[in-house]
Amino acid sequence: MRVALFVPCYVDQFYPQVAIATMQVLEKLGCTVEFPPNQTCCGQPMANSGFEDQQAGCNRVIVDAFRGYDYIVGPSGSCVLHIKQHLNHEDETTAAQIRSRVYEFTEFLTDVLKVKIIDARFPHRVGLHQSCHGQRGLHLSQMSELVAEPFSKPEQLLHMVEGLQLARLDRKDECCGFGGTFCVFEESVSAKMGKDRVADHERQGVEVITGADMSCLMHLEGILKRQQSPIKVMHIAEILNGA
Structure with a gap:
């Protein structure tokens, strides 16, 4: 199984250990993992700001980087969902193949590899943050x-x-x-929502907050650091990679 590792730009810049953990877990589970070095941003920031028509360059790079792989796996639900729903290219056949073969990390483990046993140990109390893109877009979990x-x-x-x-x-x-x-255009609302999420985890006495989307965890981490909280954030790939 030839798998391309899709590393979102913010993971590459701020949390490279998440990409490494993702790769190592996939390799432990028998995948041949490659990292296409010419990959870049998926174009989601432009689309979120109403400028999807300006992400053509990103689309071309994504298609060139990931054509021909059996699967494309990334540790970010929002970026994966963006490619699934918004990747367009003049080579529609290749673009359609990429849209159908790109998976969020936990989705790939449960739905494609059908993992039943993981050789990992993490003796800590953990809170799981289920991100909106993953839950409502990729259907990684049921909506309450x-x-x-x-x-x-x-x-x-x-x-x-x-x-x-x-x-x-x-x-x-x-x-x-x-x-x-x-979080840029509605900073105050965004910060208050983040504080509410942190407070929920604090009430449960967690040591670590985890999730499948490092962007949400980055937001929560900023709040935790400002509050000088001892609670840490870790991507789920880092926990599943723990020995």
């Missing part, structure tokens, strides 16, 4: 307002980790307030 059987792909994987104690949040699918450019 729906009358349906609950599920969570990230939670399913965390239950496989030895020693990990998963906290039960009061409002487990509430938005953290990051929202890409929303």
Whole structure:
């Protein structure tokens, strides 16, 4: 199974350890992982700001970088969803193949590799933040307002980790307030929403907040640091890579 590692630009710049952990977990599970070096931003910031027509250059780079792979896997639900829904190119056949083959990390583990056992140990109390893009766009977990059987792909994987104690949040699918450019244009609202999410985790006595989208975790980490909180943030790939 030939897998291309899709590393969002903010992960590359600020959290390279997340990309490394993602690659190592995939390799442990038997995948041949390659990192196309010419990849760049998926174009989501422009689209979020109403300038999707200006992301043509990003689309060309994505198509050139990821053509021909069996799967493309990235540790960011929002960036993966953007490619799934907004990748356009004059070579529509290749673009359609990429849109159908790109997966968020936990989605790939549960739906494609169908992982049942993970050799990982993390003896800490952990709170799971379920990001909006992952939950409502990629359907990584059930939305609480729906009358349906609950599920969570990230939670399913965390239950496989030895020693990990998963906290039960009061409002487990509430938005953290990051929202890409929303946190820039609505700074006060975004910060208050983030503080509410942090407070929920604090009430449950967690040591670590994890999730499948490092952008949301980056937002929460900024609030935690400003509050001088001892709570850390870690991408779920880092926890699943723990020995």
